Amino acid sequence: MKHVLAILVENRPGVLSKVAGLFGRRGFNIDSLAVGTTDHPDISRITIAVTGDEYLVEQLSKQLNKLIDVIKVSNIGDDCVARELILIKVHASPATRNEIVEIVNIFRQKIVDITKTSVTVEATGDIKKVEALIEMLRDFGVKEVVKTGMIAIDRGAKAIDIKQVEKKVNHYE
Template sequence: MKHTLSVLVEDEAGVLSRIAGLFARRGFNIESLAVGPAEQMGISRITMVVPGDDRVIEQLTKQLYKLINVLKVQNVTEVPCVERELMLIKVNATASTRSEVIELAQIFRARVVDVSEDSLTIEVVGDPGKMVAIVQVLQKFGIREIARTGKISLTRESGVNTEFLKSLEAKLA
């Protein structure tokens, strides 16, 4: 199972390196990683997606807390969250296919951010499932390049679990 960890750290040189080293020493992979300033000056939030069972994640959490600059570790996998990723995708788009590519991008609420004679660069923001879906749809045109951020996540103050609401809506349809 994949777990999403939200880690607050002191914003100091080498913190990310020590965290990555901890994972490497234990032979664990980080599937997604996003780092940026948090709400408080001098604090950064690291959001990472890590494969493993509950026991492994519990052990990693304990190990993370042993690192000097780590302030808080939260496993937000089962907590209602707002999750987003950003992806730039460069797709072949000839004169004959350009309008179809643009139409598909609009269906995904994506934006065309660059145009050339034979390609389009599209910006997509959303949950990881949306990223996979648009890549599959655009595959037939020929994908030249993809750049993705890691997943970022904040817990929902409302406590509303949108995944639960989506499953309920699907049952009613």
């Protein structure tokens, strides 16, 4: 079963290495990883997708919480909004360019670069939608695919209280 962990950490050098290293030392593969600062400049959020059972996620969460720079670990449930950004470079001749543009428009995505021999598509969406677009473009000859890691947030009112997290970070200073 796939789980998504949202890990709030102090925005310091080496923190990502410590977090990713914990997964490696325990023999767990990271399916997806995305990192960025939050609206608080001293706090970053690491979103990690990992495959395993509830026990595995519970053990990883406990181990992550032991790391000094980790502020909070949350297991994002199934009821979440998850997105991924990809760039797809597709072989495009003058004869196939219109068909590619049509497919991109059907998926409500956009073309960000066109040359005589290729088209680069920017796509965002849930993982299944992005994969479906790639499959539709394979017949034209996909030259390259670049993906970000998945980012996710719980639906509805459930949220990580950044004010509580800020107090904890400021307490260390």
